[in-house]
């Protein structure tokens with residue numbers, strides 16, 4: 757699995773050219789992309805500016821010597837490369853397994869080009885086998901949790917290994933929805949977008965144009 761993740765991370769780095777402002781995703785697959793970018797900067801003299809999608813990715817990029825700016829310090833992002841948790845045939849996806857969905861969606865929104873890098877196990881006919889993460893403001897979040905339960909979304913709090921509610925980089929909680937089969941991702945996204953107290957959700961519908969997929973028989977591109 758690590759080998760597959762590394763392959764797609766390296767492949768995605770081939771799309772980066774000198775002068776670009778590059779969005780750096782979060783997670784174990786995106787980390788291989790960031791690593792390869794760091795190598796190209798050091799060994800090939802590639803000149804880029806990175807815009808990170810989490811504190812964890814910022815720490816990795818800094819350690820690799822990748823120059824960074826925040827999303828508010830750049831006019832645009834040329835290309836963002838990120839992982840994903842589940843992707844359907846229309847290239848709608850679920851993200852946020854690493855609790856970074858809010859920053860990931862903001863950076864992706866301002867990116868001219870957006871690529872996901874995944875292993876084949878993330879591809880699915882219908883979204884929903886992966887839980888839908890919902891980032892919520894702590895104030896009123898118990899009410900929201902109850903509301904999600906009432907409509908049958910089987911919510912769970914995202915917990916840390918030490919048994920605390922996970923607090924995101926932007927100081928919110930995560931409620932994971934277990935829906936099993938999402939018949940209409942656009943309708944669910946709209947419903948969550950309109951729910952008071954929800955900051956962002958992990959449905960990334962119609963945002964990505966290219967997915968680099970690693971399988972046992974090699975790397976392929978879905979567009």
Ligand code: 5RP
Nearest residue numbers: 783784785839852853854856
């Ligand atoms: C973090 C994410 C990640 O990109 C997603 O969870 C995939 O991670 P990994 O590559 O480790 O499977 O959305 O919020």
